[in-house]
Structures are given as C-alpha cells and as structure tokens.
Amino acid sequence: MSGRRQPVLGILGGGQLARMLALAAAPLGVKTLVVDSAADACAGQVAPLLVADWKDYVALERFAREVDVVTFDFENVPAETAHWLAERVAVSPVPRALAVAQDRLAEKTLFRECGLQTPAFVAVDTREDLDRALAEVGAPAILKTRRLGYDGKGQFRLRTSQDADAAWAALGEQGAAHGLILEAFVPFERELSVVAVRSREGDFRTWPLTRNWHTDGVLSLSLAPAPDIEELQRRVTGLARTLAERLEYVGVFALELFVEDGELLGNEMAPRVHNSGHWTIEGAHTSQFENHVRAVLGLPLGDTGARGLSCMFNWIGELPDPAPVLTTTDAHWHDYGKQARPGRKVGHATVCAPDARTLAERMATIAGALHREAQAGPALDLLRHL
Template structure:
C-alpha cells in the first residue's frame, strides 16, 4: 500500500480533527472524521460521518474505511475506543485514554511515575468533601473527575462558607462522573510539554511552552518558554517520557505542569494534540499535528526543533478583524469556521520571529490592536528580558 492510500480516522469532528486533516493532506493521507453531532468544522477539509458512539454498524463501516484511528478530544467513550481497537489500530491506546479521562486515575498515575502533584482526595459525598477540606485546607478546587475541560465542571472554594455552594453546584455529579478535591497551587508559572511517541517507542518533545489562562481557558502561549534552565527542561521532558512509556502511548500528548518554588507539579495530561501546541504549525520544523499523523500511521517522526520564537493568541467567543491582524508581520491566522458563541474556541493566531526582541515588538503591536495588552504584557516583558 502506498502512502497516498493511507486513511486516518478521527473520532470527533472539531478544530483538532480539522488541523489533523490539514496536516495529513500534504503527506498524501486522507482523513475521515466521525462525530455524533453534525456540522463539525472538520467537514470543511475532511470527509465526515455522523454516527452515535454506540452505533456499531456505522463504527464497523468506519473501521473498514481507515488504516488507524485517533481522537479529536478525550471524552470519546472508552468503550467505543476499545471496540474499534479490536478491528483497527487505535492510537493512543484506549487504556491511555481511560486514564486521562479520570482526574483521580491521572493524578494517581503521575505520582506512581514520580511526578509530584497537588494534594487531592476522591469525593463521593458531602461528608467526604467536608473531611477533604479539613485535610487539604483552603483554598481548594472541587472538580468533576470526568468530562470537565477549559474550566468547566469546577468550583473554587476560598473559605468554609463556600462549601455549601460548591456541593450545590457539583454534588449531584458525585454518583455519575465522580468528584475530586484538589489543593489550590499558588504557582509561579504554567508550562506544558508537547511530546510524541511513535509505534516503535521513538520519543521526541518540542521546546517547553509557557501558558497563561483566563477563566480556565488558555489565552496566550509563548515558546520556547523563557527562563527555563536545562535541568528543569530535562526534568519536565523526563516526566513526559516516563508517562508515555508507562502507558505505551502512541501519538502526541500534552503534559501540563505548575512550577512552584522551582519544583514541577503535574496538573493534567491531554491524550491528543493540544491547544498549547498550536504554535508548532508555523513555529517548529514539524507541527504537533503532522507528527501525530506520522506516529499514528507508523511513519517516521519529524524534527521537533523550534524555528525561532513564537507566541499564540486564542480567539474565544468570536473572531477579531482579520485585516487588522494580518498587518502584523509574520502573524498566521487560523479561523476554525465556527459560529460565534460565548466561551467557544473559534480560532487562533501565531506570531513568529527569529529573535525575542522582535517577537516582543510584534506581540505588543498585536495586543494593542486586540485590546489585550494586559494579557500580553507578561510575555512581552519576558521576551525583552531574554
């Protein structure tokens, strides 16, 4: 079978499936996305099939059409992934997907692999919550163990009086998706490792990414992360490799980390291409999307070296004016083709430069136009200090 004959199957039809298809096409690889909902933005660039996650007849036809299957998001039912894995290669493996779907399993795995985490407790009842607050202390964050993302399914407890409101908000989900209480971390910075492992066990990382969030949603990423020494970089990448090997992972994943007093703490793992790695499309020799396609389909991995400096803005809710954005030198515009909606990721832009000072100037120019100076200021300051 020639490379042009290869077909990638993606469970989910959103923007990540869209960008996977865009990366696959130049390699002569076609993409088919399957999603229970119609109208996913991947349909603009890929063949799509609409079917429920338990429509076994449709899933059988999907399996027969593709050479390997991967995920657009981590909330695909594990039962669907396991069923498909009996018929076609599925990467990352369903076992890795299951671990990443449950915050309790995920943090337990982190600790087993030698990666420290904030304190946490499983919560099954209001009494459990009271005991956990007494044990962990406040502030703390009550989260659903499953299905929450981008700040959803979370409630921050700042004082004891917040306990009733937290249980009213999330307590009903204790018996369905489960709950976990995590200690709030007064971290100094947030970093992510974007890594890829192939079918043969080959492993590569892109440079660490520094991230800033607003209301639990990624707002700005800067790569390579400034003020990261070689020891911290090696430690972060070592944790990512240990996790990948423990899970026999294949494909791209993100490991989100807090830095507190120079120590790394594990926050979350995303078993897929990740928002904080979007800068790699223009900012690295091989993007996270292309390397994910390569890994899943058994092709050699590409280099993960950064081409220079890169900063990425997320567009949330609605797209800004395109014409004004494109006036910024070396700015790359990505419109996902989604309708505007509060809290929805609708696109991003990556700004590149060869030198930190040049990127600082371009980032400042873009931030002024976007009226996001306050969000961009920390990144601009770091670049000017580099």
C-alpha cells in the same frame, strides 16, 4: 507513498483539532475520515464527515472498515467506544491512555507513580467525604468532577471550608454520577506545558516547553520556547517519557504543569494534540499535528525543534479583525470555521520572530490594533526583560 494505496486516518471528534490533523495529513498523502455527532462539525469543512453517535455501532462498524488507524480529537470519547473499535482496527493512542486521562483521580495517581508530583488530592463521593477531604487538604482548594471537565468546566473553587455547601450544590449531582476530586489550590509561579510524541517503535521527542496564561480557565496566550527553562526541560522530558512508556503511548500528548518554588507539579494530561502546541504549525520544524499523523501511521518522526520564538493568541467567543495579523511579518491567522459563541474556541493567531525584541514588537502591534493589550501584557513584560 507513491504507488501505494493512500492510508486513511480515522478521527473520533470533529472539532478544530481534527480539522488541523486533516490539514497536516494531506501533504503526507494520508486521507482522513472524521466521526462526530454534529453535522456542522468544523473538521467536516476540510475532510469527509460521518455523522454518528458514539454508541451507533452500525455506523462505527462501517467507519472501522474504511480506515487504517483511529485516533482522537478530544478525550471525552467514551472509553468503551474506543475499546470496541480497538477490537476491529488499530487505535492510537491505546484506549487505556484515554481512560486514564478521562479520570482525574486515575490521572493524578499515575503521575505520582511515574515520579511527577501533584497538588494534594482526595477522592470525594459524598457530602461527608467533602468535609473529610477539606480537613485533610485544607482551603483554599478546588473541587472538580473526575470526568468530563475541561477548559475550567466542572470546577468550583472553595476559598474556605464554609464554601463546602455551595460547592456540593454546584457539583454534587455530577459527583453522584462520576465522582469528584478535591485538589489543594496551588499558588503557582508559572503555568507550563510540554507537548510530546512517541512512535510505534518507541522513538520519543518533545517540543520546547511552552509558557501559558489562562483567562477563566481557558488558554489565552502561549509563548514558546518558554524562557529560562533549560533544567526544567530536561526534567519534564524524562517525566513525559516515563509516562508515555508506562502507557505504551503512540502519538502526541500534552502535560500541563505548575511551577511552585521551582518544583514541578502535574496538573493534567491531554491524550491528543493540544491547544498550547498550536504554535508548532509555523514555529517548529515539524508541527504537533504532522508528527501525530506520522506516529500513529508508523512513519518516522520529524524534528521537534523550534525555528525561533513564537507566541499564540487564542481567539475565544468571536474572531477579531484579521487585518493586523495578516499585515504583520511572520504572523499567521487560523479561522476554525465555527459560529461565534461565548467561551468557544473559534481561532488563533501565531506570531513568530528570530528574537525576543522582534517578537515583542510584532505582538505589541497586533495587540494594540485589536485592543488585546491585557491578553498580550504578561508575555510582553517577560519578553522585554530577556
């Protein structure tokens, strides 16, 4: 990009994803400008930050004039704001993709149209609807808000139909505003995700499938590439490509998947870079963040292959002692610069290795020193049997 004006990437949302996008953009000669309503948004520590509300169109007009492309840090930016910006500046991914991902009913419907099966689901708008949905879907089931739910928020698990009153008391008010969806509970064997990227020209690539473990609805640990997934990788890649082409998607997105009796079920789509893809920063030839910047700015995509095996520890609530990570070979520490708070994603660590045995040894050392044996245990059991 020598001799040319540096392009400017605008990012709506100023959390850790925007922070890592800005860090990936800089080596490409790309400037970033972040918009967030919070003056202490952590992306503001590494990039210029415009403090503004999503409906502050005076500030957004100035933002649109200063950037070449707009993208998203998280999917709950109002779709109307994205559409308003798209009339003034290029927006990637397209606002339609954002709108679909914001509504669980529209999202699940699209999955099925693209050939990706899902758990049984029924729209719920009233208390009477909930009874009818339970009769159709059965229990156990999960009642979810159609909008504004993530990381386990906006959900209520019904073990039997007798829990209907409690579920409605918990979510009915939100349902009146945005609608609810009842989904059948899935006794899944594995949780997987695929992170994919599509360029302006339609070049499509995926990173290796990732095996994920959650605690209280929040990602706790990711292992990549997931073991024994060659056939699943081929199927998931085809489904993700169909979805991307249907949405005319440009940029990185993630699909969260369940595996039940060997069958794939679509859970959610994230129209952005994703927590389960953080391992790509050190563990892949090109990270999800760099490829997202490349895609939305019309640059050639980079190789999405893994360098070896990687495991990511997600730090929730507060950061542990970094020393055990910093003193372990090929282990990498990421502090998001956030204040500690229960349930908040404040950082992660990625451990890389050329083989399963070495990765297990390095993970066990870190987990033991940080008293995170329970967090690392499922992945360690898996690695030790490879």
